[in-house]
Amino acid sequence: MRLHPPVYILFRRVKEDDVICGHRIHGGGVVVMTPMVFHRHPAFWDRPDAFHPERWLDEDAANRRPRFAFMPFSGGPRQCIGNSFAMMEAVLILATLAQRFAPRLAEGYFPQPEYGVTLRPSRGLPMQL
Numbered sequence: 001m002r003l004h005p006p007v008y009i010l011f012r013r014v015k016e017d018d019v020i021c022g023h024r025i026h027g028g029g030v031v032v033m034t035p036m037v038f039h040r041h042p043a044f045w046d047r048p049d050a051f052h053p054e055r056w057l058d059e060d061a062a063n064r065r066p067r068f069a070f071m072p073f074s075g076g077p078r079q080c081i082g083n084s085f086a087m088m089e090a091v092l093i094l095a096t097l098a099q100r101f102a103p104r105l106a107e108g109y110f111p112q113p114e115y116g117v118t119l120r121p122s123r124g125l126p127m128q129l
């Protein structure tokens with residue numbers, strides 16, 4: 001969800017001229033946000049490119065981070081309505097499978113990102129159990 005967020009690009013229509021962090025934006029235009037970039041921004045993350053799930057146990061680090069440094073479900077009034085459901089479902093599925101199987105990537109397969117409407121591994125994610 002941090003390194004390879006399925007929704008890796010978000011768009012917002014600009015209602016009126018404004019200035020964001022010194023950048024002028026124009027009414028009627030479109031602002032594009034890429035969570036992938038700020039999910040890996042070194043100002044917010046230690047070892048930004050490392051898969052290091054234990055980082056989430058560090059509450060101090062989480063409190064120091066700006067609120068929207070991590071937003072795989074977007075933010076504000078139009079954020080994902082399935083946020084909590086998706087996380088609960090993913091954890092339950094992973095925990096259920098991990099109790100029964102020891103998955104490893106199929107031999108010779110290296111996951112490559114495929115940037116479509118959502119970000120996913122190209123050619124699926126073949127595993128040996």
Ligand code: HEM
Nearest residue numbers: 006007010011072073074077078079080081082083085086
């Ligand atoms: C890992 C799984 C999921 C991810 C990463 C995800 C991500 C997102 C993101 C980023 C948005 C906002 C798009 C935008 O602002 O342009 C969104 C919107 C939405 N998502 Fe999800 N989503 C996930 C699962 C789900 C599930 C399970 C449901 C339904 C059960 C769902 C229903 C919706 C709906 C209805 C919206 C539109 C909300 C609105 O426009 O008011 N999503 N999702």
